[in-house]
Amino acid sequence: MVMIMPGDKQLPPTGLALLGLLSLGGELSGYELKRRADKTLRFFWISPAMSQVYTELERLERYAFVSCRDVHGPGRRQTRRFAITAAGEQALRAWMRDSEPEFPVLKHSVVLRLFLGHLTEPERTCAMLAEYAARLRERIEELEQIREALREDPPSRYPDLVAEWGQRYYRMEIDAVDDIVHRLDPDNGS
Amino acid sequence: MVMIMPGDKQLPPTGLALLGLLSLGGELSGYELKRRADKTLRFFWISPAMSQVYTELERLERYAFVSCRDVHGPGRRQTRRFAITAAGEQALRAWMRDSEPEFPVLKHSVVLRLFLGHLTEPERTCAMLAEYAARLRERIEELEQIREALREDPPSRYPDLVAEWGQRYYRMEIDAVDDIVHRLDPDNGS
DNA sequence: TGTAGCATGTAAGCCGTTACATGATTGA
DNA sequence: TCAATCATGTAACGGCTTACATGCTACA
DSSP states (O other): OOOOSGGGOOOOHHHHHHHHHHHTSOOBOHHHHHHHHHHTHHHHSOOOOHHHHHHHHHHHHHTTSEEEEEEEOSSSOEEEEEEEOHHHHHHHHHHHHHSOOOOOEEEOHHHHHHHTGGGSOHHHHHHHHHHHHHHHHHHHHHHHHHHHHHHHSOSOSHHHHHHHHHHHHHHHHHHHHHHHHHHHOTTSOO | OOOOSGGGOOOOHHHHHHHHHHHTSOOBOHHHHHHHHHHTHHHHSOOOOHHHHHHHHHHHHHTTSEEEEEEEOSSSOEEEEEEEOHHHHHHHHHHHHHSOOOOOEEEOHHHHHHHTGGGSOHHHHHHHHHHHHHHHHHHHHHHHHHHHHHHHSOSOSHHHHHHHHHHHHHHHHHHHHHHHHHHHOTTSOO
8 A cells, every 4th residue: 555645644534535536627615516416425335524625625735735825705795615636636647547446345235124024014124125126216217317428528438337337236236126026926926 | 223232321332232143042152252253244344352351241241231151161160151142132122122223334445445545556446346356255155155055044034135235345346346357447448 | 374354443534414604596 | 675595604423443452252
């Protein structure tokens, strides 16, 4: 592991992730960065709380990985806009190059509850799974809209690959849920 | 949301998850509970650190959701063994019945890095993905062994359903990775 | 004899959340 | 004029981790 940060301190992964969002280009306010996170990070990482976005931006600025510029809006309103610096991009590249990704971590409360299925009636478990499937379909549609927006304004090919991966994942989840509901159905000999 | 805990405090989800592991039966030491978590929770939740297992057990005991018994081993060694109580099982059932699962959260650093693919050469991204696929295959095998062990000692049908879901998920990940590697390959017209 | 596994904890600290506080701008 | 959205933070706290500390037991 190469020393990326001053004082041998690593950035927390979410800090790196937010810096990565800035590496897509643009000069964003904290608020806008949060919006971008909601459209991207949310699907494969976490979308940090507003307050943490500001905290991470502060840290990134301390490290000179982002630069900050006060921009005056129409009225007397003033926003701070952040952009990645050369040092920031270098740190990102170094992180990509010199460290290995850890195996993905899932916090899947639906599966947790299925795992504890012996504590409820199968009908309740099936209802929960059906409800989950409905939300999965919403997510697929959400990603579809994001992909369409991406087609008009393509920052790079990778976000679309990620969105497609997400849709594939959600479809697989629906299939898995259908399978299990079918097998838990008392009408079907198991 | 129904009040499950004394003083209107909810158990943290990992506490509930550990209680759930105890609801599968048996009188386990903290150490054994951790081992059980490594074989189950790890795949769809988190496998908490040893120290946290003890912390949660302490809390669970305060709530009288588990009972604790000192057991003397062969020598002068003594272990504390925990079992779920009736109140604990009731609390678990109430939680299952009265609360809804949140949508799963993924912390997928491989996808995060793919998302930031514009910062590296496609070859490096492909190498990372190939490495990930190799680890996925290991996981599938791991789950296979767990399923075989389950066949001999079936506590309920649900753990096997979960393990199968996990394998399906990992297989889908391999397919997604293969697809993307294929498309990033410069030899293939994209 | 020494190492790996069994077994139980404490302490410090970070990541990230919720709750709170404040105020400007836009549009119905 | 009122609500929604834009915009920026602070404070308190909880969950979970790592590092540390300790000691027993089996086995090679």
